[in-house]
Amino acid sequence: MIHPSYSVLIVDDTPEDRMMYRRFLAHDPDASYTFREAGSADEGLALCREQAPDIVLIDFILPDEDGLNLLESLLAEFGSARFAILMLTGTGSEDVAVEAMKRGAHDYMVKSVALEQRLIIAIHSALGKVALEQKIEQQRLDLEASNQRLQDALGAQQASADQLRLALRAAQMVTWEWDIPSRSLQWSAGFEERVGVSPDVLGGDFERFFGLLAPEYRELTQQRLEQAIVSGTLDEIEFRVHAPDGGIIWMSASGYLQHDAQGAPKRLIGIVMDITARKQAELELRQREHEYKMLVENAPDIIARFNSDLQHIYVSPTVSRATGMPKEAFLGKTNRELGMPDAQCDLWDVNLSAVFATGQPRRMEFDFQTPEGLHYYQATIVPERSADGTIETVMSVARDITDYKTVERHLRFLADSSVGLAGSLDPLAMLTHVAKSAIAYYGEACTIDLADQNEIRAVAIAHHDPNIVAAFTEMRQRYPVRAESSHPVAQVLKHGQTLVVDTIPQHIFTDNTYDSEHVRMLHALQPASFLMVPLIVRGRAVGVIGLYALGTPRHYSHDDLTTLEELSRRVALALDNAQLYQEAQEALREREAFISIASHEIKNPLTSLLGRAQMLQRRLARLPDPGRAQDDAEIIVSQGMRINSLLTDLLDVSRLASEQLTITRKRLELTELVRNAVANLQASSPNYRIALTAEDSPLWLEGDAGRIDQMLLNLLGNAIKYSPECGIVYVDVRAVQNTAQIAIRDEGVGIPADALPHLFKRFYRVSRASVQQVSGSGIGLYVVNQIVQGHGGTISVASTEGVGSTFTVQIPLTQ
Numbered sequence: 079m080i081h082p083s084y085s086v087l088i089v090d091d092t093p094e095d096r097m098m099y100r101r102f103l104a105h106d107p108d109a110s111y112t113f114r115e116a117g118s119a120d121e122g123l124a125l126c127r128e129q130a131p132d133i134v135l136i137d138f139i140l141p142d143e144d145g146l147n148l149l150e151s152l153l154a155e156f157g158s159a160r161f162a163i164l165m166l167t168g169t170g171s172e173d174v175a176v177e178a179m180k181r182g183a184h185d186y187m188v189k190s191v192a193l194e195q196r197l198i199i200a201i202h203s204a205l206g207k208v209a210l211e212q213k214i215e216q217q218r219l220d221l222e223a224s225n226q227r228l229q230d231a232l233g234a235q236q237a238s239a240d241q242l243r244l245a246l247r248a249a250q251m252v253t254w255e256w257d258i259p260s261r262s263l264q265w266s267a268g269f270e271e272r273v274g275v276s277p278d279v280l281g282g283d284f285e286r287f288f289g290l291l292a293p294e295y296r297e298l299t300q301q302r303l304e305q306a307i308v309s310g311t312l313d314e315i316e317f318r319v320h321a322p323d324g325g326i327i328w329m330s331a332s333g334y335l336q337h338d339a340q341g342a343p344k345r346l347i348g349i350v351m352d353i354t355a356r357k358q359a360e361l362e363l364r365q366r367e368h369e370y371k372m373l374v375e376n377a378p379d380i381i382a383r384f385n386s387d388l389q390h391i392y393v394s395p396t397v398s399r400a401t402g403m404p405k406e407a408f409l410g411k412t413n414r415e416l417g418m419p420d421a422q423c424d425l426w427d428v429n430l431s432a433v434f435a436t437g438q439p440r441r442m443e444f445d446f447q448t449p450e451g452l453h454y455y456q457a458t459i460v461p462e463r464s465a466d467g468t469i470e471t472v473m474s475v476a477r478d479i480t481d482y483k484t485v486e487r488h489l490r491f492l493a494d495s496s497v498g499l500a501g502s503l504d505p506l507a508m509l510t511h512v513a514k515s516a517i518a519y520y521g522e523a524c525t526i527d528l529a530d531q532n533e534i535r536a537v538a539i540a541h542h543d544p545n546i547v548a549a550f551t552e553m554r555q556r557y558p559v560r561a562e563s564s565h566p567v568a569q570v571l572k573h574g575q576t577l578v579v580d581t582i583p584q585h586i587f588t589d590n591t592y593d594s595e596h597v598r599m600l601h602a603l604q605p606a607s608f609l610m611v612p613l614i615v616r617g618r619a620v621g622v623i624g625l626y627a628l629g630t631p632r633h634y635s636h637d638d639l640t641t642l643e644e645l646s647r648r649v650a651l652a653l654d655n656a657q658l659y660q661e662a663q664e665a666l667r668e669r670e671a672f673i674s675i676a677s678h679e680i681k682n683p684l685t686s687l688l689g690r691a692q693m694l695q696r697r698l699a700r701l702p703d704p705g706r707a708q709d710d711a712e713i714i715v716s717q718g719m720r721i722n723s724l725l726t727d728l729l730d731v732s733r734l735a736s737e738q739l740t741i742t743r744k745r746l747e748l749t750e751l752v753r754n755a756v757a758n759l760q761a762s763s764p765n766y767r768i769a770l771t772a773e774d775s776p777l778w779l780e781g782d783a784g785r786i787d788q789m790l791l792n793l794l795g796n797a798i799k800y801s802p803e804c805g806i807v808y809v810d811v812r813a814v815q816n817t818a819q820i821a822i823r824d825e826g827v828g829i830p831a832d833a834l835p836h837l838f839k840r841f842y843r844v845s846r847a848s849v850q851q852v853s854g855s856g857i858g859l860y861v862v863n864q865i866v867q868g869h870g871g872t873i874s875v876a877s878t879e880g881v882g883s884t885f886t887v888q889i890p891l892t893q
Contacts, residue, residue, distance in 0.1 A: 083110045084205070085129075089122035089148065090115075090137035090166075095189065099135055102194040108202070117141070119148040126152060131161055133201055136183075138167035138174060146174075146181060153182045159211035162204035164197075175489040179482070184208070186489060188496075192647045214378075221373055224366045254331070256284060256346045258307065263287050292318040292326075307343045310335040316353065328357040380455070380476040383462070388412050388430050391471065400478075402449045422446070433459045433472045443479070454483040488641045491519040495645055499652035503659050506537060508652055512623070512645065513540035520625055520638070523550065523605075526649075527559065527567050528613075528621040534559040534567060537621075546603065546628070553599045557592045565590045567622050570610045574619040576643060577610045581631045606631040609638060611646040615654045623649065691718055741782045741868040745892065748777040748786070748818045752811050755790040759798070766798050772811040777818040778892045781869050789865045792858045793822050793885050800826035800883070817871070818891050823884040829877035837875060838863040 086103065088096045096115050103111045114131065116122035119140045126134070134152065138145040145165055152163060165178040165186045175186045184204035187196055253266040261284045288296055295317035306312035312333040319327045333348020381394040390408040397405050408416065414423045422444055429440045439460045446453055457476040461469045498511025509526045516524040517540045526538040536554040541547050559565045561572075566586065570577050579586075582605060591597050605626045613621035623646050625634075695711040698704040749772045756768050797807040801824045808823040829837065833844045840860040866873045871889035 081109050083112065084132040084201075086111045086113050086133045086135065087122060087125055087131040088113060088115045088135045089117075089119065089140065089145070090135070091117045091141050092137070095137065095166075098189075098193075099197070102197050103201070105194065106198045106201075119143045119145070119151075122148060123151055123155075126156065130156065132205070133162045133164070136163065136165050138165055138178075146177060149178065149181050149183055157215075158182050159208060159215045162201065162208045164200055164204055166193075175493050176486060179486055179489065185485075190647070190651060192644075192651075196644070217373055217377065221370060224370050224373075228363055228366050228370075252350050254333070254348055254350055256303075258343050258345055261285070290319045292320060303346065306333070306335060306346060312346060312348055316357075326354070327352060328354040378478070381473065382408070382476070383471050383473045384430055385471055386434055388427060400446065400448050400453070429457075429459055430472060430474075433461050434469055437461050437463075437469055453478055453480045455479060484637055487519070488637065491515060491641065492644060492648065494518075496648055499648060503656045505653055505656050508656070509538040509649070510540075512649055513538040516623070516625065516642075516645070517541060519641075522632070523603075523626040523628055525550065525554070525624045525626070526621060527571075527624070529561065529571050529619070532561050534561055534571065549599065549603060553596070553603070557596045557599075559590075563590055566608065566610055567624065570612050570622045571619045574612045574614060576612070576639065577608075578634050578639065579609075580607050580633050582606060582608065604629045607634070609634045609642060611639075611642050613646050613650045613653065615650045615657075620650070620653065687718060741785060741865075743780045743782060745778060746781055746783050746786075748779055748781075748820075748889070749773070749811050750776075751783060751786055752790060752809065752820060755787055755794060756809060759791060759794045763798050765804055766801060766807060767805075768794065768798075768807045768809060770809045770811070773813065775813070777811065777813055779818055779869075779889055780892055781889065782865075785865045785868070789862045789887070790820075792862050793887075796858065797822050797824035797826070797883075797885075800824060802826065813891065814888065816891055816893075817888040820887045821884055822886075823882060825882040828879035828881055829875070829883050830879060831877075834875060834877065838873070 086099075088099050090096050090099075100111075100113055111133075114125055114129075116125055119142050122134070122136070125131075136145040136148055140148065145167075149163060149165065162184050163182070165174075165183045166189055167174065167186075168189050178186045184207050185200040187193060187200060255264045256262075257264075263284045288299070291299060299315060299317055302312065302315045312331070312335075314330055314332045316328065316330050319329055329350055330353045331348055331350040333346050335343055336345050336347060338344040375395050377394060378396065379394075380396045380400060381392075382390055382397070383392040385391050389410055389412050391410075393405045393408045395405055397403070397408065403416075412423075413426050414420075418426075425442060425444055429442050432438075433440050439458060441456065441458050443454065443456050446455060455476045456479045457474050459472055459474045462471045462473055464470050495512050495515040498515065499508050502508050502511075505528075509528075513524045513526055516522075521542075523541040523546060524539070525536050527534050528537050535558070536551070539547055539550045539554070541550070559567045561568055564586075566577055566579070587597070587600055591600065603626075605628055607627040608624055610622050610624040612619040613623065623642060625642065691711060691714045694714075695708070698708045698711055752772065753770065756770050760766075760768050794807065794809070798805075801807060805825055808821075810819075810821040810823075812819055829844060833842075836842045837844075838859050841857055842860070863873055866887055866889065869889045871887060873885065873887050875883060875885050877883035
């Protein structure tokens with residue numbers, strides 16, 4: 079079997095996604111595809127101009143503009159019937175989905191692991207829609223061409239009549255003369271040219287001329303001639319003549335009677351003309367009229383024409399299928415006289431009157447209750463003008479857009495459900511939102527069950543009536559579904575397949591009730607139909623979404639089924655993500671707990687080690703010639719202090735992660751704290767100079783002196799580390815409006831501009847070689863930022879490579 083082949087243009091700036099679409103479509107069993115790719119909207123538009131594809135896949139987010147603008151450009155340049163357009167995006171949005179469909183996209187999809195089958199189905203559906211649109215567009219073009227030919231034929235007919243009048247004036251027509259007593263027939267010059275038969279062929283014999291007539295016209299022509307002898311006038315008569323070459327010539331003859339001196343009929347004289355062209359035009363006109371009628375009568379749209387009183391003067395047969403009424407019932411009546419709802423009558427009256435008044439086409443949408451159910455239509459109303467430009471009638475073409483509305487409704491439902499799924503990582507909150515969205519869409523009871531080992535729990539139950547929710551909840555709590563039972567929920571979980579029952583058979587109730595009270599509760603709820611789809615997570619059914627029609631049975635359509643299955647895929651993905659998030663959070667908690675315990679365990683022996691090392695350092699200092707031992711002791715103390723500082727930062731990071739970093743607020747004076755920190759660091763860094771500038775007036779604030787000192791030592795230490803040997807670090811403390819501001823500036827290597835936005839992230843280290851040469855853990859500035867934020871303040875940095883950096887801290891002053 080030969081499958082069709084389609085050309086696909088993929089407009090997506092992500093190579094992985096383009097490769098994913100190629101891979102998905104390669105699995106299509108019913109078609110083959112060729113591909114071209116574009117990484118931007120401009121490139122995609124250029125490729126379409128170069129060679130129009132059959133299918134265009136557009137990513138919503140493109141580097142030069144969004145996918146909606148490209149969609150609009152394609153439709154404006156190529157029209158909606160040229161190729162199928164599908165919009166894809168990494169994150170779903172109701173507004174985007176609806177806007178894409180309104181602007182003319184044939185479908186809209188969210189990129190996910192379940193995209194493959196959905197993409198193939200959507201492409202085939204879109205190609206079908208395009209084929210239908212192309213067929214309708216071709217019908218419209220044929221209709222316009224037919225109308226043009228009709229106009230041309232009418233114009234030619236008018237021109238022919240004008241030529242006849244000119245010929246008569248100029249005596250250019252072929253004349254004939256029939257002598258009645260002798261029955262001889264004579265023709266004027268031009269007979270052969272105009273009639274196609276030489277007079278010599280007839281020899282002036284009337285009977286031989288009659289022999290050229292088509293048999294069905296001989297008797298009629300003879301009767302008309304006899305009537306002319308009596309009446310004195312031969313009115314125009316049309317007949318066909320068989321030419322010698324076998325062709326057919328249409329002729330038109332007219333004349334009048336002449337009498338002899340005694341008043342007896344003597345001769346008939348007149349003119350004859352070849353009307354073959356006119357007859358062919360009339361035949362073609364009738365054929366075009368028949369084709370036009372067939373197009374209109376068999377079009378899927380409802381076509382109607384209205385006069386200025388808004389009465390129907392024509393309706394196509396399609397109206398009978400939509401209303402159940404014969405089309406003849408509409409003629410001569412307004413919509414109101416036909417008994418249509420007042421709201422629809424008002425809508426039609428307003429739009430029809432506007433077209434009559436302005437001459438501008440109008441478009442409107444309306445719904446109508448057909449014998450098949452509620453349908454949605456889009457009507458285009460255009461004026462019909464007479465030759466002088468006056469609007470005599472208007473025509474409306476109403477197209478059934480129920481399928482489009484259904485798609486739009488499905489997208490809105492899925493988008494609304496997706497909002498709840500994306501807005502929370504709490505499975506119960508997500509499922510409750512989904513259940514409520516489902517009843518808003520389907521208007522029925524919805525339950526969502528999750529399987530936990532051998533237990534099946536109803537975690538979400540929704541219905542418009544709170545009493546039904548309460549009754550459903552009580553029944554499921556008192557009589558839980560057994561995993562090993564034949565209950566539909568258990569069977570869907572067991573087999574992982576959708577289950578649809580339009581009318582619930584009695585044995586389902588009999589086989590799955592505990593006792594008479596259970597039977598009573600079921601009968602009170604009156605479940606009549608259900609639709610259940612499994613929640614598949616990593617190949618395993620973990621739950622079931624169930625819809626129940628209560629009281630009256632319901633037939634679930636294919637659209638109902640596919641929409642709920644798509645919802646189940648999204649819910650399953652969200653549940654999997656929530657589970658992964660919870661596991662990740664637990665792993666983070668375990669890691670932070672380990673860091674905290676390990677840091678504590680290391681810090682205790684380290685403190686003892688540092689104490690011993692410092693004691694050794696002091697003893698060596700008292701010796702007259704300590705030698706190399708003094709240097710070794712200094713290195714041990716220095717590195718021990720560094721490890722101690724690193725452990726302090728790790729403990730703070732752990733406390734921040736577990737929200738246990740404490741800020742003990744007391745009233746303190748900031749300038750004095752800064753002076754002490756500068757003095758301590760200056761003493762330990764004799765090769766550098768720290769220049770402090772401070773205002774005389776005190777700067778009082780509520781804060782933790784130990785944490786602020788930790789912040790200052792970290793910032794000052796960094797400034798010294800990244801400064802050149804014997805460099806200067808500038809510290810400025812002052813009041814700025816209602817805040818105390820500390821600015822620490824160095825003249826060191828500086829920080830690359832691309833690193834500045836990430837500087838206060840945990841474990842971030844600048845990757846430049848000039849910075850990497852200085853040791854550090856990447857957590858100091860993270861802790862500093864958390865301390866500043868804990869005091870209600872802010873920290874910022876400005877830096878130029880090769881010039882230096884300035885860190886500015888602002889903390890609110892005490893009022």
